[in-house]
Amino acid sequence: MRSMTTTVEVTATERYGYLDLTDDLRRAIKDAGVTDGAAIAFCEHTTAALLINEWEDGAMADFRRHLTEQVPHDGVYYAHDDFDIRTQNMNEDERKNGHAHVKAMMLSATSHAIPVVAGEPGFGRWQRVIFLELDEPKGRRITFHVFGL
Amino acid sequence: MRSMTTTVEVTATERYGYLDLTDDLRRAIKDAGVTDGAAIAFCEHTTAALLINEWEDGAMADFRRHLTEQVPHDGVYYAHDDFDIRTQNMNEDERKNGHAHVKAMMLSATSHAIPVVAGEPGFGRWQRVIFLELDEPKGRRITFHVFGL
Amino acid sequence: MRSMTTTVEVTATERYGYLDLTDDLRRAIKDAGVTDGAAIAFCEHTTAALLINEWEDGAMADFRRHLTEQVPHDGVYYAHDDFDIRTQNMNEDERKNGHAHVKAMMLSATSHAIPVVAGEPGFGRWQRVIFLELDEPKGRRITFHVFGL
Numbered sequence: 001m002r003s004m005t006t007t008v009e010v011t012a013t014e015r016y017g018y019l020d021l022t023d024d025l026r027r028a029i030k031d032a033g034v035t036d037g038a039a040i041a042f043c044e045h046t047t048a049a050l051l052i053n054e055w056e057d058g059a060m061a062d063f064r065r066h067l068t069e070q071v072p073h074d075g076v077y078y079a080h081d082d083f084d085i086r087t088q089n090m091n092e093d094e095r096k097n098g099h100a101h102v103k104a105m106m107l108s109a110t111s112h113a114i115p116v117v118a119g120e121p122g123f124g125r126w127q128r129v130i131f132l133e134l135d136e137p138k139g140r141r142i143t144f145h146v147f148g149l
Numbered sequence: 150m151r152s153m154t155t156t157v158e159v160t161a162t163e164r165y166g167y168l169d170l171t172d173d174l175r176r177a178i179k180d181a182g183v184t185d186g187a188a189i190a191f192c193e194h195t196t197a198a199l200l201i202n203e204w205e206d207g208a209m210a211d212f213r214r215h216l217t218e219q220v221p222h223d224g225v226y227y228a229h230d231d232f233d234i235r236t237q238n239m240n241e242d243e244r245k246n247g248h249a250h251v252k253a254m255m256l257s258a259t260s261h262a263i264p265v266v267a268g269e270p271g272f273g274r275w276q277r278v279i280f281l282e283l284d285e286p287k288g289r290r291i292t293f294h295v296f297g298l
Numbered sequence: 299m300r301s302m303t304t305t306v307e308v309t310a311t312e313r314y315g316y317l318d319l320t321d322d323l324r325r326a327i328k329d330a331g332v333t334d335g336a337a338i339a340f341c342e343h344t345t346a347a348l349l350i351n352e353w354e355d356g357a358m359a360d361f362r363r364h365l366t367e368q369v370p371h372d373g374v375y376y377a378h379d380d381f382d383i384r385t386q387n388m389n390e391d392e393r394k395n396g397h398a399h400v401k402a403m404m405l406s407a408t409s410h411a412i413p414v415v416a417g418e419p420g421f422g423r424w425q426r427v428i429f430l431e432l433d434e435p436k437g438r439r440i441t442f443h444v445f446g447l
Binding site: 150185186187198200201202203204205206207208210211212215216219255256257258261262263264266271272273275276296297298 | 299301303338340342343344368369376377378379380383384386387396399400402403404406408409410411439441443445
């Protein structure tokens with residue numbers, strides 16, 4: 001039984017920027033030496049998400065538009081951003097990112113569990129693992145835990 | 150330590166059709182010979198989803214109505230379906246299914262991780278694992294990876 | 299290889315009440331004796347959810363408001379609650395909770411898979427595992443399956 005955790009650090013180029021992490025996942029599987037088992041992909045952040053879907057600019061633009069219409073980043077009151085009343089978890093450089101927390105909780109896309117088959121992610125033809133930044137770009141950590149035979 | 154991956158092939162009878170895969174999951178657990186461990190249920194598609202919820206026609210109809218109101222399949226522009234400008238991943242038989250990609254990303258329900266207890270899925274009383282077709286019906290592959298003792 | 303499943307029982311104080319289960323997850327990891335591996339957090343219910351996000355009252359209030367606006371608990375017809383026509387899964391004490399099923403399916407937040415690193419959940423700085431009651435408060439079971447070395 002093999003078991004290995006690796007971390008990649010990524011930064012999107014813009015708010016709502018996408019990054020294709022499929023090759024990073026593949027590398028984590030190879031490094032773990034697992035042929036048959038599974039991989040967990042985990043995003044260590046509360047204002048970002050991991051999607052498994054197709055890497056096609058139109059579909060990704062459609063999703064971005066829908067998500068930002070549903071949960072706008074301006075014109076809506078977010079208690080998380082009301083620094084006159086908020087007391088918890090305040091930082092020196094606290095950002096107004098209440099919208100990104102709501103988006104992240106709606107998506108609930110922090111982790112995925114993916115079969116590993118013949119040393120590769122058990123993805124269908126169009127599937128890719130995709131990082132989505134919901135806040136302003138910053139350094140983000142994605143962890144892959146791979147286990148199996 | 151036992152570890153086994155099995156795949157089932159399913160086809161819904163209609164767009165937004167549901168299929169109860171709980172017995173398929175049970176069979177995968179039995180076939181793996183796992184008594185205590187966990188199972189990963191994974192949908193290999195970008196326009197379909199796996200839900201864990203109650204199999205009750207009313208609740209499933211309510212959810213279908215909500216989802217299609219939120220993300221309509223017509224009357225909305227989807228860049229994914231704009232074949233005049235789209236260049237990536239074009240097939241001979243490309244379908245207009247941009248709505249289904251947006252639904253799938255909103256749900257983010259490609260995989261689930263389920264404890265296995267006493268040789269059965271560790272489900273509560275009403276839980277079932279349910280396939281939901283978001284596109285026109287076609288053959289779909291669902292993978293179960295079961296591991297443990 | 300170690301592998302252990304533990305269950306905690308929780309009850310929220312109100313509808314849409316949140317409970318921080320991070321210490322319960324930590325205890326499950328310690329009890330399993332796993333240093334490097336992964337943990338599955340699984341909610342055994344069809345009208346409740348597990349979130350991984352920040353424990354900050356404002357963000358949690360923002361999310362509650364958004365979710366209840368999207369899927370209202372009154373003023374909308376739910377076939378699940380139409381006891382004149384419904385035939386499946388009827389209990390003596392059947393509750394009108396169709397809204398909670400739709401919320402749960404939209405979130406699709408029944409399970410999470412979390413790396414375990416150095417005997418702790420591999421969480422980023424702000425991440426907590428949070429139970430969210432979607433129905434009236436009642437006793438709920440959350441299962442942690444921990445495995446690894």
